[in-house]
Amino acid sequence: MALITCKDLAVGYDGEAVAAGLTFSVSAGDYLCIVGENGSGKSTLIRTLLHLQQPVSGEITLGDGLAPTEIGYLPQQSSIQKDFPASVREIVLSGCQGRKGIRPFYNAAERELANQTMEKLGILQFSKRCFPELSGGQQQRVLLARALCATRKVLLMDEPTAGLDPKVTADLYSLIDGLHREGITIIMISHDIAAAVRYASHILHIGRTVFFGTTERYRVSGVGRSFLVQEQASGSAEDDNG
Amino acid sequence: MAEGFARIFQYLQYPFVRYAMIVGILIALCSSLLGVTLVLKRFSFIGDGLSHVAFGAMAVASVLKMTNQTILVLPVTVICAVLLLRSGQNARIKGDAAIAMISVGALAFGYLLMNVWPVSSNISGDVCSTLFGSTSILTLQLSDVWLCVILSVIVVFLFLFFYNRIFDVTFDENFARSTGTRVERYHLLIAVIIAVIIVLAMNLVGSLLISALVIFPALSAMRIFHSFKSVTVCSAVLSVTGALIGLLFSIAAATPVGSTIVAVDVLIFAVCTILGSVFFRHA
Ligand SMILES: Nc1ncnc2c1ncn2[C@@H]1O[C@H](COP(=O)(O)OP(=O)(O)OP(=O)(O)O)[C@@H](O)[C@H]1O
Numbered sequence: 195m196a197l198i199t200c201k202d203l204a205v206g207y208d209g210e211a212v213a214a215g216l217t218f219s220v221s222a223g224d225y226l227c228i229v230g231e232n233g234s235g236k237s238t239l240i241r242t243l244l245h246l247q248q249p250v251s252g253e254i255t256l257g258d259g260l261a262p263t264e265i266g267y268l269p270q271q272s273s274i275q276k277d278f279p280a281s282v283r284e285i286v287l288s289g290c291q292g293r294k295g296i297r298p299f300y301n302a303a304e305r306e307l308a309n310q311t312m313e314k315l316g317i318l319q320f321s322k323r324c325f326p327e328l329s330g331g332q333q334q335r336v337l338l339a340r341a342l343c344a345t346r347k348v349l350l351m352d353e354p355t356a357g358l359d360p361k362v363t364a365d366l367y368s369l370i371d372g373l374h375r376e377g378i379t380i381i382m383i384s385h386d387i388a389a390a391v392r393y394a395s396h397i398l399h400i401g402r403t404v405f406f407g408t409t410e411r412y413r414v415s416g417v418g419r420s421f422l423v424q425e426q427a428s429g430s431a432e433d434d435n436g
Numbered sequence: 437m438a439e440g441f442a443r444i445f446q447y448l449q450y451p452f453v454r455y456a457m458i459v460g461i462l463i464a465l466c467s468s469l470l471g472v473t474l475v476l477k478r479f480s481f482i483g484d485g486l487s488h489v490a491f492g493a494m495a496v497a498s499v500l501k502m503t504n505q506t507i508l509v510l511p512v513t514v515i516c517a518v519l520l521l522r523s524g525q526n527a528r529i530k531g532d533a534a535i536a537m538i539s540v541g542a543l544a545f546g547y548l549l550m551n552v553w554p555v556s557s558n559i560s561g562d563v564c565s566t567l568f569g570s571t572s573i574l575t576l577q578l579s580d581v582w583l584c585v586i587l588s589v590i591v592v593f594l595f596l597f598f599y600n601r602i603f604d605v606t607f608d609e610n611f612a613r614s615t616g617t618r619v620e621r622y623h624l625l626i627a628v629i630i631a632v633i634i635v636l637a638m639n640l641v642g643s644l645l646i647s648a649l650v651i652f653p654a655l656s657a658m659r660i661f662h663s664f665k666s667v668t669v670c671s672a673v674l675s676v677t678g679a680l681i682g683l684l685f686s687i688a689a690a691t692p693v694g695s696t697i698v699a700v701d702v703l704i705f706a707v708c709t710i711l712g713s714v715f716f717r718h719a
C-alpha cells in the first residue's frame with residue numbers, strides 16, 4: 195500500500211477548485227516532483243495534503259501506518275515576521291512538537307535529535323543565532339532541519355530552492371538527494387524543471403492537462419516535452435536579461 | 437531624597453501598601469509573559485480592544501454599586517476575547533473592524549453610564565481613575581489580593597505548561613498545524629489569558645495604560661536578546677523591576693501609580709535600545 199493516495203482530488207478555496215482531477219500515489223522511497231505554472235494550485239495541493247485545508251472533492255488516503263502529523267513540512271513563504279526573536283535551536287526543536295505530545299517540555303532524546311539534525315545539515319554552528327539574521331539559504335536549511343525533526347518518513351517541500359543562488363541550490367538538492375537515499379520519501383514543488391527531471395523518480399504536472407507518472411514517461415509525454423522546452427526557453431531568456 | 441526613603445519605609449508599615457506591592461509585582465510578571473506573542477501577532481490589537489471592554493464593564497459594575505467589580509468585569513472581558521477571536525478567524529470579515537467597533541462602543545457606553553448614573557459627585561475623577569488607574573491600587577481589599585494571587589498563579593502555570601506550544605503557534609501557525617497542534621485552541625487560550633491579565637492590570641495601571649505594561653517589557657527585551665526564551669525571561673525581569681521602581685517612586689514622590697510605572701517602563705525601553713545598539717549588535 196502506498197503512503198499517500200489521492201483519487202480524483204480537487205483542491206481549491208471556498209468550494210471552487212483551482213486544480214482538479216488529481217489522481218496519484220506516493221510510495222515509500224519515492225521522490226515526487228510537482229511542477230506547473232504559477233497559480234496552478236501546487237501549494238494549494240500541498241496544503242490540502244497536510245490537512246491545512248479541506249479538499250474540494252475527491253479523497254486522500256494515508257497508508258503504511260503514516261499518521262497525518264508525521265509529515266515534515268517546509269513551507270513556501272513562511273509567515274515568519276522579520277524581527278521574531280527565535281534562535282535556530284528553538285526553531286529546530288519545535289519540529290519535535292508532534293513527538294512530544296502533551297508533555298510540556300522536550301526531553302533529552304528530542305534535544306539530541308535536534309542536535310544531530312542540525313549537525314547533519316551543517317547549521318550546528320548557528321544554533322544560538324537569531325533566525326531572522328541568517329541568510330536565505332541558511333534559513334531554508336533551518337526550516338528543513340525542523341521538518342526533518344517532525345518526520346522520519348515523508349518530507350513535503352514547497353519550493354525549497356526559491357531565491358537561492360545556484361551554488362546553494364545545488365548544495366540543497368544534493369542534501370535532499372542524500373536524505374532520499376537514506377529512505378525518506380520526498381515530495382517537492384519545484385520550478386527548476388531541469389533539477390526535477392534529474393532527481394525525481396516521479397513527476398506530477400498540474401495545469402490544464404494533469405500528468406502523473408515516472409520521470410522517464412514524463413520526458414517523452416506531450417505535456418512534459420512542451421513544458422521542458424518552454425521552461426528552457428524562458429530560462430535562457432531570463433539569462434539574457436540578467 | 438532621604439525624605440522620600442523615609443516615606444517609603446513609613447508607608448511599607450501599612451498593609452494596603454504591602455498589598456499593592458504584591459499585586460503590582462504579580463501583575464507585572466503576568467503581563468510580561470505574553471508580551472512577545474502580543475507584539476508579534478495581531479493579538480496586540482485584541483489586547484487594546486479588550487481593555488476598553490473592561491472599562492465599559494467596570495462602569496456597569498460601579499453603577500450597580502458592586503463591591504467586587506472583578507466578578508463582573510472578568511467574565512465579560514473573557515467572553516469578548518472569545519468573540520473577537522472568532523470574528524477574526526473568519527478571513528472574509530475583517531477582524532480589526534470588529535475589534536474597533538466593540539472597543540470604541542464599550543468606551544462610549546461606559547462613559548455614558550458613569551454620567552447618567554453618577555456614583556459620586558466627582559465623575560471626571562471616577563472616569564480618570566478607571567482609565568489611568570490612579571489610586572485604586574492603594575485601596576485593595578484582602579479579597580482582591582487573593583483573587584489576584586490565584587489568577588496570577590493560574591496564568592503563570594498555563595504559560596509554563598504550554599510554553600512550547602505558544603512558541604510554535606506564535607512562530608509559524610501552519611507548521612504547528614501540520615504537526616497536529618490545534619492552533620485555534622491555543623489562540624483561544626492566549627486570548628483568555630490576555631483577558632485575565634487585562635482585568636488584573638486594570639487595578640494597577642487603569643485600562644488605557646495596560647497595553648504599555650504588556651508591550652514595553654517585551655520590546656525592551658527584544659532589543660537585547662534574540663531567542664524566545666531569553667526574551668521571555670528578560671521581559672519578565674524588566675517588567676517586575678519596572679513595576680517595583682514605579683511603585684516605590686510613586687509612594688516617595690506621591691505620583692499616580694499607573695503612569696509612573698509606565699514612565700519607568702519607557703525609560704527602561706530607552707536604556708535597552710541604547711544597550712542593544714551598542715553592545716548586543718550581533719548577539
Ligand atoms: N487564500 C486563498 N484564497 C483564495 N484563493 C487563493 C488563496 N491562495 C491562493 N489562491 C488562488 O489559488 C490558485 C493557486 O494558488 P497556489 O498558491 O496553489 O499556486 P502555486 O501553484 O503554488 O503557484 P506558485 O508557483 O506561484 O507558488 C491561485 O490562482 C491563487 O490566486
Ligand SMILES: [Mg+2]
Nearest residue numbers: 236237270352
Ligand atoms: Mg506555490
